[in-house]
Amino acid sequence: MNLLIVGSVATDTIETPFGKVENALGGSATYSSVASSYFARPGIVAVIGNDFDKRYIRLLNSRGIDLRGLQVDKSGKTFHWSGYYEGDMNKAHTKETCLNVFETFKPEIPLSYRNVRNILLGNIHPALQLEVLDQVRKPRLILCDTMNFWISSEPRLLEKVFRRVDIICINDGEARQFCGIDSLPAAARQLLKLGPKRVIIKKGAHGVLLFGKDSFFALPAMPILKVKDPTGAGDSFAGGAIGYLARTGKIDEAAFRRAMVAGTVMASFCVEDFSLWKTSRLTKNAINRRASLLRACTRTPIFRV
Amino acid sequence: MNLLIVGSVATDTIETPFGKVENALGGSATYSSVASSYFARPGIVAVIGNDFDKRYIRLLNSRGIDLRGLQVDKSGKTFHWSGYYEGDMNKAHTKETCLNVFETFKPEIPLSYRNVRNILLGNIHPALQLEVLDQVRKPRLILCDTMNFWISSEPRLLEKVFRRVDIICINDGEARQFCGIDSLPAAARQLLKLGPKRVIIKKGAHGVLLFGKDSFFALPAMPILKVKDPTGAGDSFAGGAIGYLARTGKIDEAAFRRAMVAGTVMASFCVEDFSLWKTSRLTKNAINRRASLLRACTRTPIFRV
Numbered sequence: 001m002n003l004l005i006v007g008s009v010a011t012d013t014i015e016t017p018f019g020k021v022e023n024a025l026g027g028s029a030t031y032s033s034v035a036s037s038y039f040a041r042p043g044i045v046a047v048i049g050n051d052f053d054k055r056y057i058r059l060l061n062s063r064g065i066d067l068r069g070l071q072v073d074k075s076g077k078t079f080h081w082s083g084y085y086e087g088d089m090n091k092a093h094t095k096e097t098c099l100n101v102f103e104t105f106k107p108e109i110p111l112s113y114r115n116v117r118n119i120l121l122g123n124i125h126p127a128l129q130l131e132v133l134d135q136v137r138k139p140r141l142i143l144c145d146t147m148n149f150w151i152s153s154e155p156r157l158l159e160k161v162f163r164r165v166d167i168i169c170i171n172d173g174e175a176r177q178f179c180g181i182d183s184l185p186a187a188a189r190q191l192l193k194l195g196p197k198r199v200i201i202k203k204g205a206h207g208v209l210l211f212g213k214d215s216f217f218a219l220p221a222m223p224i225l226k227v228k229d230p231t232g233a234g235d236s237f238a239g240g241a242i243g244y245l246a247r248t249g250k251i252d253e254a255a256f257r258r259a260m261v262a263g264t265v266m267a268s269f270c271v272e273d274f275s276l277w278k279t280s281r282l283t284k285n286a287i288n289r290r291a292s293l294l295r296a297c298t299r300t301p302i303f304r305v
Numbered sequence: 306m307n308l309l310i311v312g313s314v315a316t317d318t319i320e321t322p323f324g325k326v327e328n329a330l331g332g333s334a335t336y337s338s339v340a341s342s343y344f345a346r347p348g349i350v351a352v353i354g355n356d357f358d359k360r361y362i363r364l365l366n367s368r369g370i371d372l373r374g375l376q377v378d379k380s381g382k383t384f385h386w387s388g389y390y391e392g393d394m395n396k397a398h399t400k401e402t403c404l405n406v407f408e409t410f411k412p413e414i415p416l417s418y419r420n421v422r423n424i425l426l427g428n429i430h431p432a433l434q435l436e437v438l439d440q441v442r443k444p445r446l447i448l449c450d451t452m453n454f455w456i457s458s459e460p461r462l463l464e465k466v467f468r469r470v471d472i473i474c475i476n477d478g479e480a481r482q483f484c485g486i487d488s489l490p491a492a493a494r495q496l497l498k499l500g501p502k503r504v505i506i507k508k509g510a511h512g513v514l515l516f517g518k519d520s521f522f523a524l525p526a527m528p529i530l531k532v533k534d535p536t537g538a539g540d541s542f543a544g545g546a547i548g549y550l551a552r553t554g555k556i557d558e559a560a561f562r563r564a565m566v567a568g569t570v571m572a573s574f575c576v577e578d579f580s581l582w583k584t585s586r587l588t589k590n591a592i593n594r595r596a597s598l599l600r601a602c603t604r605t606p607i608f609r610v
Contacts, residue, residue: 262608295607300524
């Protein structure tokens with residue numbers, strides 16, 4: 001286990017213009033861990049309820065994900081999200097959020113996880129994110145993902161988290177909201193002042209921006225003819241990115257750029273089908289081929305007037 | 306003269322979070338021709354009224370733009386647009402559009418222009434775009450730009466134009482609107498069936514997508530800390546792109562990609578100040594430096610799992 005992932009495990013009921021799934025496997029820790037499993041050896045800290053389908057455990061096992069930190073809370077059901085997408089599907093509409101056992105979830109890091117080198121702090125209450133950091137010893141790299149809900153309700157706690165992590169991963173709208181600035185480069189500059197090595201701004205179908213103190217990288221998303229379900233794309237991106245960084249051990253600009261490629265490729269597979277149907281059944285060859293394609297279609301020739 | 310540009314010449318009154326200008330030089334033909342003038346020898350076909358400031362003529366002259374096709378209609382005022390931008394400025398809000406002499410404008414291509422090799426059909430009524438094409442002899446390359454207004458009011462005529470051009474340049478929202486499809490790759494595929502060599506989808510601050518029958522290129526926009534006024538960015542992009550293609554004479558994938566760089570760089574200068582204040586005073590060195598920067602910050606390393 002060289003990558004600790006804290007977040008949610010959920011069942012999702014999702015409707016898109018291309019179909020509907022009920023109680024499919026979802027959750028930020030799930031998407032991230034499966035995506036990272038092609039690069040690193042992830043373990044998750046999350047909670048499930050008394051209704052969790054055993055086939056889903058088998059799916060996570062099949063990807064070699066360490067489940068020693070997966071708590072089973074018999075007192076209730078698994079976190080459930082129900083929602084739908086329309087049109088260009090760039091916005092999730094929530095029908096229902098049932099926190100269930102996730103409501104009282106306290107991340108407990110197993111002793112055997114406490115020396116872990118790499119951490120992905122998925123989207124949970126910033127107070128819990130801080131508790132996770134208090135339980136581990138000197139990790140090499142911490143990536144933090146968040147969402148608008150915590151930005152509006154817990155901005156101060158979230159800032160505390162941001163000050164303790166190496167990589168902030170955030171949506172474009174959320175970066176604007178947190179910083180109160182419309183310009184993304186200006187927002188990234190402000191976030192970098194909190195101390196992280198890199199700020200990643202995710203723009204969905206428009207790709208990602210990677211900001212360092214003296215570096216900048218922009219990577220478009222893969223062109224996907226038929227996006228079936230965008231759920232989990234951001235989590236798959238984060239999982240692929242930190243998974244690659246856990247594997248390579250390097251943290252120079254080239255390594256971070258490759259991590260953006262890993263994340264982009266994993267997100268592109270994720271959106272091509274519902275739930276983890278595609279992301280859980282990939283080969284390294286398929287990942288390499290798509291990474292080559294991404295490189296080819298972003299190759300900018302030398303230009304001189 | 307190796308590039309004919311047909312479009313509007315206007316005076317604009319614009320307010321953004323960074324300031325306000327009144328009766329500044331604007332218009333699609335203006336932005337496009339100035340941007341293209343660093344690469345090609347453009348001439349414009351457009352109309353101005355009895356109020357047009359002589360300093361604006363001097364500005365166009367200073368960029369070597371051929372004005373033999375610029376009609377002066379003494380019967381009225383120059384086309385005037387007044388509008389404002391808010392927040393992230395990705396949407397122009399129109400306060401007032403006074404077509405003035407532009408309302409009865411008929412593009413007349415001077416005899417000396419009729420053998421021109423390259424054409425930019427700026428945003429005017431598709432019927433007029435067709436009239437332009439009927440007046441010229443076998444151009445090498447025609448790029449057509451359009452806008453949502455004609456897509457809703459004249460879709461059939463616009464399709465006729467699309468069938469006669471080599472490059473369709475269109476916004477993401479407009480491509481979705483024209484094709485009735487949400488997926489941009491699918492919309493591009495549909496547009497390519499009309500016959501053009503390339504379809505360029507402009508996504509504002511998110512960059513551009515270049516689609517060919519068997520090729521795809523995605524280029525992010527330059528990161529600009531302070532966008533002062535986005536007016537004319539799309540026209541500057543189109544002008545830079547077709548200007549570069551007019552200059553190089555090539556139309557292979559590498560040439561098209563370099564044209565995307567030229568357009569992106571010119572658009573990035575455009576938004577850094579109001580009107581043509583910045584775009585009209587550049588050096589080739591400044592353009593080359595920015596193109597190098599763009600290449601550096603989009604360089605994707607080789608990736609292998």
